[in-house]
Amino acid sequence: MATTDKASTRDRLLDAASELFYREGVSIGVEALCRTAGVSKRSMYQLFASKDEVLAASLARQLPEYETQLAPDSQGAGTPRERILHVFERLEKASSEPAYQGCPYLAALVELKNPQHPASTVARGAKDWMKGYFRTQAEDGGARDAELLARQLMLIFDGASARSGARVETLDGLTVATVTTLLDAAGVT
Amino acid sequence: MATTDKASTRDRLLDAASELFYREGVSIGVEALCRTAGVSKRSMYQLFASKDEVLAASLARQLPEYETQLAPDSQGAGTPRERILHVFERLEKASSEPAYQGCPYLAALVELKNPQHPASTVARGAKDWMKGYFRTQAEDGGARDAELLARQLMLIFDGASARSGARVETLDGLTVATVTTLLDAAGVT
Numbered sequence: 106m107a108t109t110d111k112a113s114t115r116d117r118l119l120d121a122a123s124e125l126f127y128r129e130g131v132s133i134g135v136e137a138l139c140r141t142a143g144v145s146k147r148s149m150y151q152l153f154a155s156k157d158e159v160l161a162a163s164l165a166r167q168l169p170e171y172e173t174q175l176a177p178d179s180q181g182a183g184t185p186r187e188r189i190l191h192v193f194e195r196l197e198k199a200s201s202e203p204a205y206q207g208c209p210y211l212a213a214l215v216e217l218k219n220p221q222h223p224a225s226t227v228a229r230g231a232k233d234w235m236k237g238y239f240r241t242q243a244e245d246g247g248a249r250d251a252e253l254l255a256r257q258l259m260l261i262f263d264g265a266s267a268r269s270g271a272r273v274e275t276l277d278g279l280t281v282a283t284v285t286t287l288l289d290a291a292g293v294t
Numbered sequence: 295m296a297t298t299d300k301a302s303t304r305d306r307l308l309d310a311a312s313e314l315f316y317r318e319g320v321s322i323g324v325e326a327l328c329r330t331a332g333v334s335k336r337s338m339y340q341l342f343a344s345k346d347e348v349l350a351a352s353l354a355r356q357l358p359e360y361e362t363q364l365a366p367d368s369q370g371a372g373t374p375r376e377r378i379l380h381v382f383e384r385l386e387k388a389s390s391e392p393a394y395q396g397c398p399y400l401a402a403l404v405e406l407k408n409p410q411h412p413a414s415t416v417a418r419g420a421k422d423w424m425k426g427y428f429r430t431q432a433e434d435g436g437a438r439d440a441e442l443l444a445r446q447l448m449l450i451f452d453g454a455s456a457r458s459g460a461r462v463e464t465l466d467g468l469t470v471a472t473v474t475t476l477l478d479a480a481g482v483t
Binding site for chain 1: 317318319320321395396400401403404405406407409414418421442445446448449450451452453454456457459460461462463468469471472475476478479
């Protein structure tokens with residue numbers, strides 16, 4: 106019973122952290138976090154050393170879902186080119202949701218400023234995962250320079266997520282068109 | 295004399311705001327801002343209605359310099375293609391500075407979340423200026439679709455500034471190579 110309660114307190118904290126940090130930014134305070142979670146500060150500090158650790162844990166917990174949402178199944182059908190484009194089709198779809206505020210991992214990196222912050226480490230991991238995914242597909246697709254293509258695709262992904270999340274751009278096919286041009290130029294057919 | 299003092303207080307506040315907001319993010323408090331500026335809170339509130347207004351004014355004050363740094367002189371030599379590439383050469387140079395943390399206007403948009411914030415309005419203006427610059431050059435350079443090319447270039451600029459500012463990418467020619475591919479595809483020779 107005590108174990109279940111602890112798990113539930115942890116889940117409530119991470120749920121609240123995911124929601125608040127995404128919607129309002131990383132500067133949200135411990136008070137607001139605990140109030141939203143319905144958890145006492147004492148309980149929070151029994152589970153986490155600091156608010157920074159809660160933020161890092163909430164980003165880490167979201168990562169498997171983030172990866173599943175963006176990338177096709179690991180054994181998914183399709184060519185490497187299609188598997189790359191799939192990520193951008195998903196991004197464009199996600200960015201059209203009213204609550205979309207951009208990639209939570211890029212936002213964390215931009216907002217925290219500090220590469221040593223535990224949440225920055227998690228966020229870098231998410232970016233490394235995606236770049237690795239692109240690089241693998243680029244290699245499988247015979248890109249002339251797979252590393253260059255992967256880095257280019259990350260520029261597009263992060264530029265598009267930041268701009269659409271900030272409502273200065275409505276993607277509407279923009280990333281798919283841009284990525285198509287880069288895939289063609291890299292020889293990924 | 296009183297006018298000079300007022301101007302100097304305002305300048306000190308805006309200098310401190312530019313530095314602190316850039317280095318530590320938009321959540322920096324009024325206390326820290328006034329302490330860094332060496333200005334009393336009372337003086338601050340005589341000049342600005344709120345911290346949000348200080349942030350907006352500091353971003354607005356930086357804008358002419360930002361534009362001068364990135365774009366060549368309005369009567370500058372060079373083809374439209376060269377004038378576009380110039381922006382990315384400048385971005386790459388800026389991003390190699392140790393204190394670089396990305397484009398301050400993109401950071402403000404990502405951090406503030408709120409499109410109605412007075413600083414978001416200034417930041418959108420900076421982004422609109424750049425997109426307009428790219429669009430004009432794209433038209434002058436005979437791009438097949440000048441609007442599409444300008445939007446693509448903004449993805450690259452903002453993706454590159456966010457990623458290099460967050461230290462997950464070292465540009466080192468990446469944007470120039472990517473933009474070259476997009477210019478070629480758009481028919482801007």
